Amino acid sequence: MNISKLQDSVYLATGKIPKGKLATYGQIARAIGKPRAARAVGSALRKNPFAPKVPCHRVIRSDGEIGQYAGGQKKKIAMLKKEGIKIRDGKAINLDQKLYCFKRSFL
DNA sequence: GTCGTGACTAGCC
DNA sequence: CGGCTAGCCACGA
Numbered sequence: 001m002n003i004s005k006l007q008d009s010v011y012l013a014t015g016k017i018p019k020g021k022l023a024t025y026g027q028i029a030r031a032i033g034k035p036r037a038a039r040a041v042g043s044a045l046r047k048n049p050f051a052p053k054v055p056c057h058r059v060i061r062s063d064g065e066i067g068q069y070a071g072g073q074k075k076k077i078a079m080l081k082k083e084g085i086k087i088r089d090g091k092a093i094n095l096d097q098k099l100y101c102f103k104r105s106f107l
Numbered sequence: 108g109t110c111g112t113g114a115c116t117a118g119c120c
Numbered sequence: 121c122g123g124c125t126a127g128c129c130a131c132g133a
Contacts, residue, residue: 038115039115040114041114042113043112044114046114059114061115063115068115
């Protein structure tokens with residue numbers, strides 16, 4: 001369990017993302033109570049000790065871009081496509097439709 | 108305790 | 121609309 005508190009919060013929030021839905025780093029950061037910690041969220045996901053448990057590939061940028069991925073953006077895009085997310089030129093379409101509403105129980 | 112880096116965001120030109 | 125810069129947060133050395 002050698003994980004920091006920030007990581008724990010990020011994994012918890014990310015794990016709540018249902019299949020077929022997406023979330024932005026900023027959204028997760030906000031969900032954990034740190035709306036300015038989008039970077040820290042990415043750093044936490046990069047370690048991702050809960051690989052299959054935490055769908056880090058469902059987390060994308062606020063611009064609708066896929067963002068980085070430990071296994072490569074290509075893999076991330078492929079997985080998202082399989083989940084039902086449509087990707088075009090490395091960007092998620094219908095993003096507003098696929099975005100997931102986070103709970104504010106953290107606050 | 109200080110410095111540097113990174114799966115980001117928003118603002119400015 | 122597109123590209124660039126600065127700002128923020130957390131972690132590791």
